[in-house]
Amino acid sequence: MLAIGAVASVVGVAIALSIDWFPTRAAAKVNEIDTLYRVLLSVSVPIFVLVMTVAIYSVVKFRARPGDMSDGAPIHGSTRLEVIWVTIPFLLVTGLAIYGWVVLNDVEAKQQGETVVKVRGQQFTWHFQYPGPNGKTVDSDVLYLARDQPYKFEITTSDVIHSFWVPEFRLKQDAVPGQTTHVRITPDRVGTYAVVCAELCGLGHATMRNTVRVVEPNQFKAWLEQQARGAAATAGGGAAPGGGAAAGKQVFTSNGCGACHTLADAGTSGTTGPKLDDIAAAAAKFGKQRGLTAAKYVKQSIEDPTAFVVPGYPPVMPSFKGRVQGAELDALVEYLLSVSGGKGGSG
Amino acid sequence: MTVAARLRAPGWYRAMLSVPLGIGFAFALVVPLRALSHYKPVVDGDAITTVALISTPLAFLIGIGCFDYWFRWASGAPTVPEDHSGHGARSWRDYFRVNTDHKVIGIQYIVTTFVFFIAGGIMAMLMRAELAAPGEQFVDSNTFNGLFSVHASLMIFLFIIPVFAGIANYVLPLMIGAPDMAFPRLNALSFWMLPMAGILMLASFFAPGGAFNTGWTSYAPLSVDMPLGQTFFNVAVQFAGASSVATALNFLVTIVTMRAPGMTFWRMPLLVWANFTTSLLVVIATPFIAGSQFMVLLDRALHTDFFNAANGGDVIMYQHVFWFYSHPAVYIMMLPGFGIISEVISTNARKPIFGYRMMAFSLMAIVILGFTVWAHHMFVSGMFPWLRVPMMITTMLIAVPTGIKIFSWLATLWRGVIHLRTPMLFALGFITMFTLGGISGVMLAVIPVDIHVSDTYFVVAHIHYVLFGGSVFTIFAGIYHWFPKMTGRMYDETLGKVHFWLSFVFFNLTFGPMHLVGIDGMPRRVADYAQHFAFWNAFISVSSFFFGMSLLVFLYNIVTSWRHGPKAVANPWRAHTLEWQVSSPPPIFNFDEVPTVVGGPYEYGVPGAVHGVFKEKPAVKEPAVAAD
Structure with missing residues (x-):
């Protein structure tokens, strides 16, 4: 049996290690986490195989004809065995916990020159x-990162819990209402990935x-400078060509409206x-039914979505009151009405 | 009986009358209060429903007669003396009234919980249908989120936790030589609160905005913002939790005070030990989830700010309070199964449990350690970071007592005479699958690995290995093992084995690949996913449909065997514990003569050893017959 x-x-460990478990490695220290996982696998598989082997062997060998x-052997226990199977797992998990702790400290360590x-x-x-540049900030909905630059x-x-x-x-x-959490990453592989909310x-x-x-x-530096210029232009009061509607499209996209709503133009x-x-x-x-102009109706649907819900849809839209306001809100309403065939801006 | 008498007597007629009264109470409370406070609108559907969700189930419980005795006693009216005429069940109708017989309540529990198990299973099938291909096919994301939320809630609160309470309700008093549970009326109330909770959860699908859709974890503040369905969950958990606590108290008092003469703690069967330790967990932990859901309910209904960070609320606190129950809840869902497996393995290997005392000590160790690990669910939550490493260490240490149990069961098999009956197959399946779930649990405890895989399908795989390959396999083992005792009939062994092999194979094909897609980056709780997960999801969905169908074999076997199966003898498995020393099904008061316990429960192979004796004659004079 042994x-x-x-x-x-041995076969089990070989199979477990031959599987390509992880997504692409695209940041420094990812290797440490993947290796930790493989070590855990290499320790775990023999334990599972041990349990399976004893179970199957017993069933084959000691099966009743x-x-x-008759009854089996009246064995009530064995202090020696019990001490062994308390001690070995204890040492094993303690060792693995210490290893995990070391890796944790390393992957979370503060880096030199963090952005x-x-x-x-x-x-x-x-x-x-x-x-x-020049103490200004640059906003983006695409996460541009420079290779080998440590980031914090x-x-x-703005609303509920998300996870970055x-x-x-x-x-x-996790992103938690009422507090600022942080995570440190140094990307080291050029490519396109996705931020997934978990x-x-x-x-x-x-x-x-x-x-x-x-x-x-x-490339990152060039992008950042270009963005900074673009932001300055907007901040300088220069209305984007196309009037409020183009700005409205920007509001529509940046607030994630498209996650729930179909809009061909966007x-x-x-x-x-x-x-x-x-x-x-x-x-x-x-x-008309509710005594509102089209623009007022759209505005209300954004600020107080459950005041009226289109039949057939659940009343689940979060309120955007305070999040989209003033000129942004007007631009969004104008944009929505104009791209769907109505007259915008009639207020 | 006249109509008026029927409406006064406890039962369904009075219950049907009291339900509208419960709803009326909600109107009568809410509408005048809103009018006095000048709230608009005065008649507010959400507010009335919130109150009605609490008042209507209570009104039903009063109507059906759960409180009659106590009301009389409390008001000083003469109580109706218990003449035991209501004990036992003579027809199916007796299962539909407030019955104080622990054996009837046990069956009520098991059948009710299996109804919810099937409901939750159908929801899982719908989810897998949606997930068979990327994109949106069968259900929209609102329905999908409702399906996985209600699926998990039903499986946890209405199936695994209470079905163990049901099995123990039937078996435990018999095992310790008691005529019933310590508090039979409380026992009846505990049962009747369960369908209330389950119906509330299912009814949430009909609420405007759909069923509660924030997962069974219902993290605030999302759960505070969601439509009315969420309130159904908040209230349902209170009923399920109250039921759990009352039953656990009942078990504790029964075990402590009602053991037969000679039944010392160290002579108790391990199922009794398992339910003793589980009940400790339930009594200590359950009030925490009740509190967490009350706080969400108050945030929703009265606009308190427990979880509103802008007004000083603490979002992370919800998770601490929630997991302070919900991690021990994992052991509430596992320890009774450990007890079942000990009974099944010892009986079917015909050997004493290896290291009996260590088996009991390891249960106690899990209870204590179980309260020190809750924050391992929160490694990425943004809580104070120092708590993570201690929680990682305690979590991994739980592998030690759990390992003791696995190794002791294996040692019990060694040099036994193994009868591979259906319960034994499920027990062996449990040992191997639970080992896998335990191993992935240790991996999840290691913080750097957990940070990557938390909230992915790796967690979904882990929890199903622990709760299906673990708990549900033990439930099947227990149902088959005690089926002859409960029904007085034998199940079909061939169908039982078919059920086992179908479950075992398709369980692994369904949940095994989830480890892969999880580590590869597929988050859980999504109706739609990236294209490169398509192959494995299609594979998982197809497997899951076969897996679902395996349950039909079980149901067919149980229903036909219960009706037409061959009559069962008192002790078909030649077991030593007390429940097998009385007829199948047992007499109405369990023991015509109180047994005296003279030895351990599993003295197989020890010449002349017995567990319990009856002073003059054995309760049943029939030869023990092996039926394998």
């Missing part, structure tokens, strides 16, 4: 803010994904809420 068990353990009414990126979660998208992500949320996770970086951290955050949870682009440092296909390609007609119809 020989069978030993052979089966038909009509056998702080502010991450904000919101139903159902992520926002990123970088320190730009400071994570917050890039599987290729391995590390994960904590159930509502109806659009499955669609809460933002793109991560890890680029060469010089290229979104969510189905949790009503299709917004028809919102001009719907706003006219339902607004």
Whole structure:
């Protein structure tokens, strides 16, 4: 039995280690986590094989023959065996725990020359803010990162709990209302990945994904400067060409409306809420019933979504009151009405 | 009986009358209060429903007669003396009234919980149908989130926890030589609170906005913001929790005070030890989840700010309080199964349990350690970071007492005479599958690994290896093992074996691959996923449909065997524990003569050893027959 068990353990460990378990490795120290996992596997598989071998061997060897009414050997225990199977697992898990602790300290260690990126979660998208040139900040909904640059992500949320996770970086951290959490990552592989929200955050949870682009440092610098110029232009009061509607599209995209709503103009296909390609007609119809102009109706639907819910849809949209306001809100309403065939801006 | 008399007497007529009164009470409380406070609208559906969710089940319980005796006693009216005419069940109708017989209550529990098991299983099938391919096919994300939330809640609160209480309700008093549980009326109330909880959870699908859809964990503040369905969960958990606590108290008092003469703690069967330790966990831990759900309910209904960070609320606190119950709950769902496995393995290997005292001590060790590990669910939650390493160490240490149990069962098999009956197959399946679940549990405890895989399908795989390959396999083992005792009939051994092999194979094909997709980056609780997970999800879905169908074999076997199966003798497995020394099914008051316990429960192979003796004659004079 021992020989069978030993052979089966070796085969089992070989199979377990030959499986390519993890996604691409795209950050420093990811190897340490993957190795830790493989060590755990190599310890675990022989234990499982041991249990299986004893169970199967016993069933084959000690199985009752038909009509056998006898009893087994009256063995009540063995102090020696019991001491062994308390001590060995104890030492094993203690050793593994210490190993895990060492890896944890290392992957979370503060890095030299960290760049702080502010991450904000919101139903159902992520926002990123970088320190730009000249003390300004740069906002983006795509997470651009320079290769080999250590980052400290400071994570917050505007509404409920989300969880910031890039599987290729391995590390994960919840975004918690009322506090700022952080996680440290040094991406080391150029490529395109996704920020996945890992904590159930509502109806659009499955669609809460933002793109991560890890680029060469010089490309990153160029991107950051370009973004900084763009932000300055907007901040300088220069209205984007196309008036409020173009700004409205920006508001629509950056607030993650597309996670739940289909809107052809913005290229979104969510189905949790009503299709917004028809919102001009719907706003006219339902607004009339409720004594509101189309624009007032759309505004109310954003700020107080459960005041009226389109039949056939669940009353689940979160209120965007205070999150989208003032000129942004007007631009969004104008944009929605204009791309769905209605007249925008009539207030 | 006249209509008026029927409406006064406890039972379904009075219950049907009291249900509208319960709803009426909600109107009568809410509407005037809102009018006095100048709240608009005065008649508010959500507010009335919230109160009605509490008042209507209570009204039903009063109507059906759970409180009659206590009301009379409390009001000073003459109580109705117990003449035991209501004891036992003569027809199926006796299972539909407030019955104080522990054997009837045991059957009520088991059948009710299996109904909810099937409901939860159908939801799992719907989820797998949706997940068979990327994109949205069968259900929208609102329905999907409702399905996995209600699925988990039913399986945990309405199946695994109470079905163990049901099995123990039937078997435990018999095992310790008691005529009934210590508090039969409390026992009846405990049972009747269960369907209330289950119906509330299922009814949430009809609430505006759909069923509660924030997972069985219902993390605040999401659960505070969600539509009315969430309130159904908040209240249902209170009923299920109250039921659990009352039953656990009942078990504790029964075990401590009602053991037969000579039944010392060290002569108790391990099932009794298992339920003793489980009950300690339930009594200590359950009030915490009740508290967490009350706080969410108050945040929702009265706009308190327990979990509103903007007004000083603490979001992380919800998770601490929730897991302070919900991690011990994992052991509440596992320890009774450990007890069942000890009975089944010892009986079917015809050997004493190896290291009996260590088996009992390891149960106690799990109870104590079980309260020191809750925050391992919160390694990425943003809580104070220093707590993580101590919780990692305590979590991994639980592998030690758990290992003691696994190794002791294996040693019990060694040099036994092994009868591979259906319960034994499930016990062996349990040992191997639970070992896998335990191993993935140790991996999850190691913080750097957990940070990557938490909230992924790796966790889904782990929990199903522990709760299905673990708990549910022990439940099947227990149901088959005691089926002859409970029904007086034998189940079909061939169908039982078919059920086992189908379950075992398709269980692994369903949940095994989830480890792979989880580590590869597929988050849990999503109706839609990235294209490169498509192959394994299709594979898992197909396996799960076969897995689901394996349950039909079980149901067919149980239903037909219960009706037409061959009559069972008192002790078909030639077991030593007391429940097998009386007829199948047992007499109404269990023991016509109180047994005296003279030795350990598993003295197989010891010449002349017995567990219990009856002073003059054995309760049943029939030859013990082996039926394998």
